[in-house]
Amino acid sequence: MNLKEIVLRSNLYGTCSAFICARGPGYVTTQDIISPPFVEIVDNTQHIARLTEPIDLCIGLQIKRNRGYSIKRPNNFQDGSYPLDAVFMPVQNANHSIHSYGNGNERRDTFS
Numbered sequence: 001m002n003l004k005e006i007v008l009r010s011n012l013y014g015t016c017s018a019f020i021c022a023r024g025p026g027y028v029t030t031q032d033i034i035s036p037p038f039v040e041i042v043d044n045t046q047h048i049a050r051l052t053e054p055i056d057l058c059i060g061l062q063i064k065r066n067r068g069y070s071i072k073r074p075n076n077f078q079d080g081s082y083p084l085d086a087v088f089m090p091v092q093n094a095n096h097s098i099h100s101y102g103n104g105n106e107r108r109d110t111f112s
Helices: none
Strands: 014-023 026-029 047-051 056-065 098-101 108-111
Touching: 014 026, 014 047
Parallel strands: none
Antiparallel strands: 014 056, 026 047, 098 108
């Protein structure tokens, strides 16, 4: 299951509910997520799982927007729930340029 890599966008702080409902055999994508109208799924074609048998898959999701990065420990939860923490995404590629400006003997470089 590729749930940690799903990118959501919302302006609401707090917790809301969403569901993944799909029937196999077939592929489960983010298009199968049923979410409130204020939660936007950035990529509706992202692969979540592949069902190889004719089964019904129903997963309840609790989505919480927060600040910072916190690691959730699975041993703190009961009733069959399993927490997923946010994926830490470091900068992998950046563009930069150096600009020099000044007059006379004074010269300064800036990065942008």
